[in-house]
Amino acid sequence: MVSTLREPLVAPLRRVRDRLRNSVANGTGGSTSITSLAAVHKGYDLEAPAREAIAHVGTHTQLSYERLVTLYEQVAYVERRGLPGALVECGVWRGGASAMMALANLAEGRARRPLHLFDSFEGMPQPRADLDGPAAMDLMRSASPSSPGVNVASPQEALDLIVGRIGYPESSVTVHKGWFEDTLPLARDRLGPIAVLRIDGDWYESTRTVFEQLYDLVAPGGVVVIDDYGHFEGCRRATDEFLGRHAPDAYLHYIDYTGRYLIKS
Numbered sequence: 001m002v003s004t005l006r007e008p009l010v011a012p013l014r015r016v017r018d019r020l021r022n023s024v025a026n027g028t029g030g031s032t033s034i035t036s037l038a039a040v041h042k043g044y045d046l047e048a049p050a051r052e053a054i055a056h057v058g059t060h061t062q063l064s065y066e067r068l069v070t071l072y073e074q075v076a077y078v079e080r081r082g083l084p085g086a087l088v089e090c091g092v093w094r095g096g097a098s099a100m101m102a103l104a105n106l107a108e109g110r111a112r113r114p115l116h117l118f119d120s121f122e123g124m125p126q127p128r129a130d131l132d133g134p135a136a137m138d139l140m141r142s143a144s145p146s147s148p149g150v151n152v153a154s155p156q157e158a159l160d161l162i163v164g165r166i167g168y169p170e171s172s173v174t175v176h177k178g179w180f181e182d183t184l185p186l187a188r189d190r191l192g193p194i195a196v197l198r199i200d201g202d203w204y205e206s207t208r209t210v211f212e213q214l215y216d217l218v219a220p221g222g223v224v225v226i227d228d229y230g231h232f233e234g235c236r237r238a239t240d241e242f243l244g245r246h247a248p249d250a251y252l253h254y255i256d257y258t259g260r261y262l263i264k265s
């Protein structure tokens with residue numbers, strides 16, 4: 001009886017939810033670009049040092065203001081709690097988000113953490129039309145025939161920023177160049193615990209591979225960031241599938257229209 005009474009109320013909510021999920025992939029849902037910082041102040045606890053950091057990394061990242069400030073705070077959080085483990089990014093591109101983690105560690109941590117950078121450094125692999133959806137296919141089509149691919153960058157560019165300009169010790173940084181499917185199984189036994197894991201590979205297979213290879217290495221209390229949850233439906237699907245099987249109680253915290261994170265229990 002109760003469920004039949006509620007159904008008329010719930011059905012429209014579900015329709016709106018599904019429509020918004022599809023439409024959000026076509027825009028940035030109001031998240032703030034870091035090209036117009038002057039007037040921005042959102043009230044984050046560590047916004048002032050995070051803004052300083054953005055001035056150093058902003059040209060090397062696609063992350064929004066919200067995702068960068070939150071990333072600074074996530075690293076500060078694991079430092080404050082004294083959690084063990086490395087800082088790991090899967091999907092590095094030009095290194096701006098990894099550099100943000102390095103800067104936050106330098107400013108908020110007592111000791112340097114291993115920083116692991118995983119990327120093909122050859123651009124995005126082909127998405128799957130059946131799993132990744134139209135936003136992914138459109139992005140790949142937008143690459144000009146003469147360009148080497150989408151999101152191509154060199155490991156040296158990331159290292160120049162992180163080691164050369166920011167001053168993170170070279171001995172603490174490891175570049176794992178290649179496809180996640182190849183590099184993660186080889187590296188995982190040598191990584192040790194992970195304090196912050198950034199998953200930023202956009203597509204279903206890339207996201208799924210990172211979850212399957214690295215999630216169990218994340219220390220209890222560590223942070224897992226999913227950069228493309230709202231923007232690319234394949235990323236959302238891979239995340240929901242994995243968490244549904246392995247961490248059904250995980251709560252995904254909202255960062256901006258696309259970014260989510262969880263604290264591993």
Ligand SMILES: C[S@@+](CC[C@H](N)C(=O)[O-])C[C@H]1O[C@@H](n2cnc3c(N)ncnc32)[C@H](O)[C@@H]1O
Binds near residue numbers: 151
């Ligand atoms: C959106 S970019 C990362 C953006 C970056 N984190 C930033 O700060 O702007 C996505 C990256 O993921 C990498 N990538 C995606 N799938 C991959 C895979 N299966 N193996 C290796 N690299 C992958 C691409 O090469 C690309 O550099």
